Structure formats: C-alpha cells, structure tokens
Amino acid sequence: xxxxQFIGERWEFLWGLTLEHIAxxxxxxxxxxxxGGGIGIIVSEFQQTTRPIMGSVSFLYTIPSISLLGFxxxxxxxxxxxxxxxxSIYALLPMVxxxxxxxxxVDTAIIEAxxxxxxxxxxxxxxxxxxxxxxxxxxxxxxxxxxxxALAGIASFIGAGGLxxxxxxxxxxxxxxxxxxxxxxxxxxxxxxxxxxVYGEQVWKKKRVACEKSVKKKKHAITVTAIIGIIIAIYFSxxxxxxxxxxxxxxxxxxxxxxxxxxAILIETNTDLHVDITxxxxxxxxxxxxxxxxxxxxxxxxxxGTGWSTVLxxxxxxxxxxxxxxxxxxxxxxxxxxxxxxxxxxxxxxAVRKEIATQYDLETISDLRKVAxxxxxxxxxxxxxxxxxxxxxxxxxxxxxxxxxxxxxxxxYQAIEEGxxxxxxxxxxxxxxxxxxxxxxxxxxxxxxxxxxxNVVRHEVLQSHPELQGIFDSVTQILTNETMSQLNYDxxxxxxxxxxxxxxxxxxxxxxx
Amino acid sequence: MGVIIEFKxxxxxxxxxxxxxxxxxxxxxxxLVTVIGSSGSGKTTxxxxxxxLVKPDHGTISIYQQLLSEQDIITLRRxxxxxxxxxxxxxxxxxxxxxxxxxxxxxxxxxxxxxxxDECLEIVQxxxxxxxxxxxxxxxxxQQRVGIARALAADPDIILMDEPFGAVDEITRVExxxxxxxxxxxxxxxxxxxxxxxxxxxxxGTKVLVLDKGELQAYETPEQLQNNSNVFVQRLLxxxxx
Ligand SMILES: Nc1ncnc2c1ncn2[C@@H]1O[C@H](COP(=O)(O)OP(=O)(O)OP(=O)(O)O)[C@@H](O)[C@H]1O
Ligand SMILES: [Mg+2]
Numbered sequence: 001x002x003x004x005q006f007i008g009e010r011w012e013f014l015w016g017l018t019l020e021h022i023a024x025x026x027x028x029x030x031x032x033x034x035x036g037g038g039i040g041i042i043v044s045e046f047q048q049t050t051r052p053i054m055g056s057v058s059f060l061y062t063i064p065s066i067s068l069l070g071f072x073x074x075x076x077x078x079x080x081x082x083x084x085x086x087x088s089i090y091a092l093l094p095m096v097x098x099x100x101x102x103x104x105x106v107d108t109a110i111i112e113a114x115x116x117x118x119x120x121x122x123x124x125x126x127x128x129x130x131x132x133x134x135x136x137x138x139x140x141x142x143x144x145x146x147x148x149x150a151l152a153g154i155a156s157f158i159g160a161g162g163l164x165x166x167x168x169x170x171x172x173x174x175x176x177x178x179x180x181x182x183x184x185x186x187x188x189x190x191x192x193x194x195x196x197x198v199y200g201e202q203v204w205k206k207k208r209v210a211c212e213k214s215v216k217k218k219k220h221a222i223t224v225t226a227i228i229g230i231i232i233a234i235y236f237s238x239x240x241x242x243x244x245x246x247x248x249x250x251x252x253x254x255x256x257x258x259x260x261x262x263x264a265i266l267i268e269t270n271t272d273l274h275v276d277i278t279x280x281x282x283x284x285x286x287x288x289x290x291x292x293x294x295x296x297x298x299x300x301x302x303x304x305g306t307g308w309s310t311v312l313x314x315x316x317x318x319x320x321x322x323x324x325x326x327x328x329x330x331x332x333x334x335x336x337x338x339x340x341x342x343x344x345x346x347x348x349x350x351a352v353r354k355e356i357a358t359q360y361d362l363e364t365i366s367d368l369r370k371v372a373x374x375x376x377x378x379x380x381x382x383x384x385x386x387x388x389x390x391x392x393x394x395x396x397x398x399x400x401x402x403x404x405x406x407x408x409x410x411x412x413y414q415a416i417e418e419g420x421x422x423x424x425x426x427x428x429x430x431x432x433x434x435x436x437x438x439x440x441x442x443x444x445x446x447x448x449x450x451x452x453x454x455n456v457v458r459h460e461v462l463q464s465h466p467e468l469q470g471i472f473d474s475v476t477q478i479l480t481n482e483t484m485s486q487l488n489y490d491x492x493x494x495x496x497x498x499x500x501x502x503x504x505x506x507x508x509x510x511x512x513x
Numbered sequence: 514m515g516v517i518i519e520f521k522x523x524x525x526x527x528x529x530x531x532x533x534x535x536x537x538x539x540x541x542x543x544x545l546v547t548v549i550g551s552s553g554s555g556k557t558t559x560x561x562x563x564x565x566l567v568k569p570d571h572g573t574i575s576i577y578q579q580l581l582s583e584q585d586i587i588t589l590r591r592x593x594x595x596x597x598x599x600x601x602x603x604x605x606x607x608x609x610x611x612x613x614x615x616x617x618x619x620x621x622x623x624x625x626x627x628x629x630x631d632e633c634l635e636i637v638q639x640x641x642x643x644x645x646x647x648x649x650x651x652x653x654x655x656q657q658r659v660g661i662a663r664a665l666a667a668d669p670d671i672i673l674m675d676e677p678f679g680a681v682d683e684i685t686r687v688e689x690x691x692x693x694x695x696x697x698x699x700x701x702x703x704x705x706x707x708x709x710x711x712x713x714x715x716x717x718g719t720k721v722l723v724l725d726k727g728e729l730q731a732y733e734t735p736e737q738l739q740n741n742s743n744v745f746v747q748r749l750l751x752x753x754x755x
Contacts, residue, residue, distance in 0.1 A: 113601040116564055117615050117663070118590035127614075131605045 006177050014166065018185055021162035025152045025189075028084045029145055030228075032091030036144075037137070039092070040099020041125065054100070061093040065151065069158045070283070078249075078281060078291040083155035083162070090151060091144045098140025102133025142197050149190040153182070157282030159249070159291075163189075168280050172252040174492040245273040245465065249288045249297040252280035254488045254498070255346065255429055255453075259301040261502035263455070266474065269512055271467045285310045293334060298461040303346055304338070305449035307456065318449040330456070337462070340472030341454035344484040346429045348388070348448045350441045353416055357439035364444040365397050368423070377401040378421030380409040388448070393425075396447045413438075428481045431488035440481075453479075474511055517542040517577060517671070517703050518563065524571035525558060525727075532558055533727040536572070540705070540720075545697045546732075547718030548707045549749065555727040556707045557598055560673050563705070564590050576671070591615055591667060598675035598707075600660025602648040608634075608659050609644040615667040633662035636692050638685060654681035658689070665696075672704045678713070690717055711749050723749065 007014065043053050063071075068086050076082040106129050114128045130137075156164030163182045170179030248263055250256035257279055264275040278297070281288050289311050291297050304326060308318035312329050323338075330336045350365050352375075357363075360371045368375075377390075384390045390404065405421055413432040415421045426433055428440060455472060462468055479487075487505060490496045496504075506512050516539045523536040532555045540546055548556050561567040562574055565586045574581040576589065602611050610617075612633050613626045621629070634641060637658035648656055657680050664672060678686045694717060697704055708714050714721050715735040723730040723738075725745045731738060738746060 107601075109597070109599070109601045110603060112566060113595075113597045114603070114614075116561075116566055116590060116595040116597060118587050118618060120587055123618060128603060 003177065003181075007181060010178075010181070014163075014181060014185060017161065017163045017165055017182070018189065021149070021152055021164075021186065022189060024080060024083055024155055024160065024162050025087070025145075025149045028087035028091055028152070029148050031084070031088040032095050032144060032148070033141060035088065036092045036095025037099050040096045040137075041103065041130075043096065044100045044103040045121075045125065050100075054096070057093050057096050060089050065090070065154055066157070066282075069154070070287075073158060073287055074290060077294055077296050078159040078278070078287060079296070080155070080160045082158050083152065083160035087148050087151055087155070091148045094140045094144040094147065095137075099133065099137050102136030102140075103129050105136065106132045138201060142194065145193055145197060146190045149193060150186060153186050156280070158287065159278045159281045165279070168252060168282070169257070172280055173254045173257060173498065175495065246275045246299065246461065246468070247297045248275060248277045249281050249291065249300040250277065250279050251284040251288065251300075252282060253284075254431065254491050255484055256280075256301050257498035258487050258491065258502050258505075259342070259453070261499045262475065262506060263299065263301075263471070265499075265503055265506060266471045266511065267468065270471060271465070273465060273468075292336065292456065292458060295458070295460075299455050299457045301342075301453060302338075302456045303451035303453050305347070305451040307338070308449065317446060319446055320450045320452065331459070335459045336456050337459060338454045339457055339462075339469070340475045341452060341477065342475060342479045342484075343452075343477035344429060344479040344481045345450060345452045346427055346484070347443070347451040348425055349428050349443060350423055351416070351426045351433065351436075351438040352423050352441060353419070354437040354439055356422055357441075362439065362441060365399075365441045365447075366444050368399055368441065369397060372399045372401050372423075374402050375422040376403045376405060376420070377423045378405040378407045378412060378415055379425050380412070381406050383425055393447060396445060429484040429488055431485055431490075431492040434482060434485040434489050435493075453484075478509055478511075515542055515578075516540065518705075519575040519578075520559075520562075520572065521574070522572035523559075523562065523569045523574065525555075525562075525567065525569050531727060533569070536727070536729055538722070538729060538732060540703065542703055543701045543719075545694075545704045545706065545717060545719045546722050547714035547720070548705060548722045548724060549709070549711060549714045550724030550730075552709075554724045556724055557675055558727075559724070560675055560705060560707060563671075563673060564593050564595055591619060592669050592671070594664035594667065594669040594672040594674075596660050596664035596672070596674040596677045600657040600677070600680075602656055602659055602663075604648050606647075607644065608639070608646050608648070608651070611648070611659055612662045612666050614663060619667060629666060633666050636665060636696070637662045638688055638692070654685060657681055658685075661689070670702055672702055674704065674706045676707050676709060679709070686713075693717065711753050 039053060039057065043050050060068075065086065068089065069082060072082045072085055076085055110128060110132070111124060114124045119127065152162050153164040153167060155162045156168045163185050166182030166185070167179050170176060170182060246267055248260050250260040260277050260279060264277050267273055267275050281291075285302065285306050288297060288300050292300065304320070304323065305318045307330070308314050308322070308326055312326070312333070314329075318326070327338055330338060350368070352362055352368075356371075356375070360367070362368060362371070379390065382389070384404070384406070394400070401423070405415075407415055407421070407424075412421075412424050412426070413436050416424055416438060417436060426438075426440070433440065455475075457468070457472070483505075487501050490501045491498050503512070518538075518540040520536050520538045523533055524531070525533040536559070548559070550556055558567055562569055563576065563581075565581060576584070581589070603614065606614070609630050612630050613621075616626045616629060630644065631641065634643065639655060639658055639662070643651070643655070648659070651659065657677060661674070661677050664674065678689055681689060690713065693704070693706075696702065706717060708717075715738070718735055720732060721735055721738050722732050723743070723746055730743050730745050731741050733741065739750070741747070
C-alpha cells in the first residue's frame with residue numbers, strides 16, 4: 001500500500017523519467033537497427049569483410065559498460081548523447097550477427113533461381129535474401145530491444161536521463177523504494193515493448209497474407225513516419241528545454257544533492273537565471289571535472305582535498321593553509337575558482353562512544369594513545385586494506401587496540417551504540433553521525449587531508465553573470481559538520497526529498513524572501 | 514533456320530574431375546531439344562552454361578551469334594526462360610508473385626502483369642484460386658507447374674527446362690506435354706528440355722540430345738535415333754519397355 005502511495009506521490013517524476021528512458025532507448029535502437037542491419041548486409045555480401053568487421057563488433061560488445069562510458073565521455077561528453085552512443089554500440093552486435101546469420105542461411109538453390117531469372121545482385125538482396133532472412137533478423141531485433149531498454153538504466157551513471165536516475169538516486173540516498181520503482185518501471189517498459197513487438201509482427205504477417213496492394217504499403221509508411229515523428233518530438237521536448245543559463249552538476253552523494261538543490265533554489269529565487277541540475281554523475285570528480293572543462297557544467301560542489309589530489313594531482317596531503325595555492329592553480333590551469341565555501345568538511349575521522357570520551361576526556365586522536373589498549377576498533381572490511389586505512393593510521397598515531405572487528409558499513413553505528421565496538425572511522429558528515437552518541441576526535445597530526453566543501457565555478461560564468469557572486473557569498477560558512485550530517489540524516493533516514501531539505505534549511509537561515 | 518545456340522569445344526571440371534569434355538553443338542532456332550542421359554552426366558551443367566550460372570573452363574558459347582561472355586548477362590537471362598531443376602520457388606512469395614517475378618523486374622504495367630499471370634496459370638493448368646497461395650501450400654506437382662509458369666511468363670524466345678514434369682501425375686503430365694508442344698508449334702520458340710524419360714524425350718523432341726559422362730552421344734531427330742548404333746543409345750532405347 002505504502003508502495004503504491006509512493007508511486008502516486010512521485011508520479012510526475014517517474015513519468016518524466018519513463019518517457020526519457022523510452023526516448024533514449026528508441027533512438028539507440030533505431031540507430032543500431034539501421035547501422036547494424038547495414039553492417040550485417042556488408043559483412044554477408046562481401047566475404048573479405050566478414051572476419052575483420054565481425055571481430056571488431058564482437059570486441060566492442062565485450063567492453064564492460066562502465067569502461068565504454070569512460071572512453072566515450074572525452075569524445076561525446078556527459079549526458080544523453082554518450083548514453084545513446086554507448087547503447088547503440090552494444091545493440092550493434094545482436095543486430096549485425098542476426099542479419100549476417102539470416103542472410104547467409106538463405107538456401108543457395110533459391111538464390112540461384114533468382115539469379116537465373118535475371119535478378120541483379122541488389123535485387124537478389126532486396127527481393128529474396130532480406131525477406132527470407134527477416135525472421136532471424138527480427139528475432140535479433142527483439143532481443144536487442146529488450147537488452148537496450150534494460151541497459152539504458154546505466155545511462156544515468158554518466159548524467160543522462162531515464163529511469164536509471166531513479167535507481168541511482170535511490171542507491172546513493174539510501175532510498176530503497178525509489179530504486180525498486182525505477183527497476184520495476186524498466187522491467188515494465190521492456191515487457192510491454194516485447195509484447196507490442198510480437199503483436200506488431202503478427203499483424204504485419206497477417207496483413208501481408210491478406211493483401212499486398214500498394215495502398216496498404218502507403219498506410220504502413222504513414223504509420224512509420226508518424227511514430228518516428230512522435231519520437232523526435234519527444235526527444236526535442238525532453239532534451240531541449242529552455243536553455244539553462246547555469247548548469248549544476250553533483251556527485252552521487254546525498255549531501256551533494258542537497259547542496260545542488262540549495263544553489264538552484266537560491267539562484268532561481270534571487271536572479272532571473274534558469275538552472276539545470278544533473279544529479280549524481282557517476283565517477284564523481286573524474287567525470288565532472290572534464291565536463292566542466294568542456295563547458296558542459298558551470299558549477300559543482302567539490303572538496304578541497306579531492307581537488308588537490310585528483311584534479312591538480314599534487315603529491316602530499318592537502319591542508320587548509322594551502323588554499324591559496326589551490327585557488328591559484330585552478331585559476332591558472334582551468335579558468336575556474338573556488339567560492340562559497342560552506343564551512344563544513346567531509347573528511348575521515350575517528351569517532352568514539354560518548355561515555356568513553358567523557359571518561360577519558362578525549363578530544364583528539366592523539367588522546368587515544370594512552371587509553372587504546374582495552375578498546376575495540378571496528379570498521380568496514382576494506383578499511384583494513386586501504387592505503388590510508390587501519391595500519392598507516394595506528395602507526396602514525398602509535399595506537400594499539402585490544403581487538404579489531406570487521407563490520408558491514410551499514411551496521412557500524414549500531415555496533416558502537418550497543419558497545420560491541422568502541423572506536424570507528426567515519427565521515428564527518430555521515431547522516432547517522434548527527435544522531436549517534438559519539439564524539440568525533442580531531443585529526444591533530446593531520447593524517448587525513450582536509451576536505452572542506454565549496455563550489456568550483458568557471459570564471460566565465462561568474463563574469464557573464466556577476467549576480468551569482470552574491471549567491472555564493474550567501475552560502476559561505478552556513479553549514480557545520482553537524483548541520484550537514486543532520487541534513488543528510490533527513491534525506492537518508494527520514495526520507496525527505498533533497499529538494500525539500502534544501503528549501504527548509506534555506507528558510508530557517510532566512511535566505512529565502 | 515539459323516543457329517541460335519552454339520557450344521564450341523566446351524570443357525568443364527569440378528575438383529579436377531572432368532564433367533563435360535570437348536562438347537560441340539549447334540542448335541537451330543525453333544528446335545525443341547530433349548536432353549537425356551543418366552544422372553550426373555552433366556545435363557544441368559550444360560543448361561546452366563547457357564544462362565551463365567556455370568562458366569565453362571574451356572571453349573565458347575554463343576547465343577544469337579554473339580559470344581555469351583560479351584553480352585550483358587542480366588539482360589540475356591531475362592530473355593531466357595529458366596525452369597530450374599526441382600522448381601525452386603520463392604517461399605515468401607505467392608504463386609502470383611512467383612510467376613510475375615521477371616515481369617516485375619522488367620517493370621511491366623500492373624494490368625499487363627495480372628493478365629499474363631492468368632494466361633500462364635491456364636497454360637500450366639492451375640486454377641485461379643491458387644494465385645494467393647504460398648508454395649508450401651502446394652503439392653510437389655503444383656509447385657513444378659508454378660516453376661514452369663514462372664519461366665514462361667516473360668514470353669522468352671529461349672526456354673530452358675530442367676526435368677520440369679518429374680513430380681506431376683501421369684494425366685497432368687500428358688496435358689502439360691500437349692501444352693508445351695502447342696506453345697512450341699505456335700511460337701517457334703527454341704526449347705531445351707531435360708528429362709529422364711526416354712519416351713517423353715522421343716515424343717516431345719524435334720531433336721534428341723543423348724549425353725553420357727559429359728560427352729555427346731547423339732543429336733538427332735527421334736526417328737533417326739531409332740537407327741543409331743551407339744551402344745549407350747541402344748541401352749537407352751531398350752530401357753523403354755521396362
Ligand atoms: N557445384 C558443383 N561442385 C562440384 N561438383 C558439381 C557441382 N555441380 C555439379 N557437380 C557434379 O557434376 C556432375 C554433373 O552434374 P549435373 O548436375 O550436371 O548432372 P545432371 O546430368 O543434371 O544429373 P541429374 O540427372 O541427376 O540432375 C555431377 O557429378 C555433380 O556431382
Ligand atoms: Mg540435373
């Protein structure tokens with residue numbers, strides 16, 4: 001019941017994504033159909049091309065989707081185009097293979113009969129081979145359609161639309177219902193299209209038997225043109241809305257969704273600019289930064305430590321006193337700047353249960369040294385493997401714990417509250433950090449880089465829209481770690497939409513008039 | 514009557530095995546040549562050489578006094594009716610579409626096509642309801658007759674028929690033989706007709722071509738053939754009474 005209510009509430013959102021999903025899939029399917037069919041014909045007509053072309057097409061098919069998207073981003077950027085290109089590439093193989101199989105399986109005696117009656121090569125292909133290969137080609141097409149619709153779910157990974165957006169947002173904001181609904185909608189589209197396909201095939205077969213007069217053919221042509229027209233119309237209505245003047249990107253993290261929404265609300269209420277947000281770009285900085293360079297995005301929330309090591313590739317650990325250098329490098333190399341520093345920091349930290357902190361009067365990680373011996377340390381499995389994980393940490397601070405425990409990341413907070421563990425690594429803005437009875441110890445030896453959060457903006461955007469500077473000034477220092485983790489908690493555990501959380505917060509801060 | 518088809522020193526091998534050796538023959542316009550010979554003797558191979566489906570390794574073929582290799586093969590094929598062995602029909606086309614295949618390639622007018630389809634159906638003794646049937650809805654004999662109709666449709670001057678009556682019943686076969694004979698008499702067409710049946714060969718042909726192991730044994734009128742002393746010919750004639 002709750003589930004149906006949920007769908008009812010998000011109806012508009014889901015419907016939009018569904019249409020977009022269909023549009024992306026259909027465009028990829030049509031491209032693959034024409035291209036794959038064409039290649040299949042070439043491969044079967046010109047034998048010397050068979051091996052090289054079939055080999056390349058099969059090779060493309062084996063590239064994992066995530067890497068293929070990675071290769072394509074520098075070429076076609078972030079968004080629907082890349083998704084369509086990638087989907088078409090995957091859809092190519094079933095199309096080429098079935099066209100090839102279908103065409104080469106045609107009985108040679110039938111081809112010889114056609115030849116003997118004076119058909120040209122092209123006439124044999126169009127009058128004989130293609131119609132006879134059609135059942136095989138269509139079965140390939142049918143598989144390809146289902147596959148493409150399902151695969152289109154990953155499109156949102158690179159900032160494209162479609163139902164993947166719902167799935168991906170569900171995963172990153174801990175909203176299982178959203179993920180489930182997104183997946184279900186994809187399954188429904190795939191099923192419905194399959195049923196329609198089979199139905200269409202039958203109707204077409206019957207029509208062919210009943211009558212082959214050209215009148216019907218013309219009607220066919222009209223229907224096909226109409227369908228293509230509708231698809232193109234959907235495409236343009238979805239993908240070319242009012243040209244946005246500010247394009248915001250966010251990484252797939254709850255707090256980034258909230259920050260992105262905040263910026264959008266502030267810009268749209270306080271200026272005449274139109275905003276477009278692309279939420280949850282997969283790969284985060286690695287994909288957003290190149291897209292910023294390519295002017296596909298104008299602003300995104302970023303963390304100083306990440307900018308320092310991932311973007312600038314500076315060696316060593318970033319500390320806050322290097323901010324000027326960070327700022328200068330960004331300006332010099334990329335024509336971008338950091339602005340609107342929110343005041344919170346999403347860093348690694350160690351947390352202890354409150355009673356322990358009070359008992360031993362703990363404030364910094366160094367304070368742990370004399371008291372660590374009876375304490376149990378708990379962390380997710382990979383923390384013990386990571387380069388900046390457990391071993392380097394205890395060496396740097398010279399700590400010895402009584403015991404270490406492997407935990408599922410989702411159970412950490414529960415374990416510390418139940419006293420199963422006493423110390424654990426956390427992110428300073430973890431939603432649950434705001435609720436748990438814990439004290440966060442400061443990293444006094446600066447083992448971890450500083451990850452203070454701000455906005456990276458292209459210079460050009462600030463120059464052409466100077467009014468934006470006021471917006472960034474207004475968000476400067478408005479969030480602490482505690483507030484940010486509280487807001488994250490509202491999304492992840494209280495199930496409030498990032499947009500609503502952002503708006504409520506801005507209202508509380510009197511930033512909306 | 515002038516020579517319309519001429520084989521000169523034709524040789525053909527498949528996988529180093531000689532299928533046709535030093536084959537020479539001139540066929541005059543208006544002949545109805547029946548070709549007879551045991552299975553694998555190279556009858557179909559010779560026939561296919563005439564429409565370029567098989568290329569000879571040696572020798573030359575002329576049609577209308579012009580070398581085959583110097584003619585546009587597509588144009589030539591459309592002027593030569595071809596009834597392929599086993600009457601391979603196009604399974605995705607109706608009887609009407611099969612029959613009118615060449616006519617459509619030649620862009621005949623719709624009306625002409627419909628008229629011609631009906632004429633051809635009548636020649637091969639198929640009823641009009643058959644028109645919208647698909648080949649898999651026909652018996653073997655009916656399929657063969659559609660194959661014949663398809664070869665006759667464009668009213669070609671040369672007609673190649675590879676065992677066209679193999680699968681039809683005895684009564685229909687007699688009717689079809691009569692029809693073919695009357696077409697031939699009325700129109701002066703040159704017809705090459707492969708058969709396994711010596712009686713059919715003698716009854717239909719103005720000339721009988723006897724082939725054995727790719728070599729010409731005889732090319733004579735049925736009457737002359739009766740007196741031929743060739744061993745193979747004698748064996749063939751004697752098999753009649755079986
Ligand atoms: N494409 C080919 N490749 C190899 N051998 C072939 C090919 N076509 C025909 N042959 C061989 O050539 C020989 C003559 O074949 P052909 O079809 O001309 O015989 P035919 O006299 O028509 O026999 P039938 O009465 O059985 O139809 C046979 O031995 C056959 O195996
Ligand atoms: Mg044969």
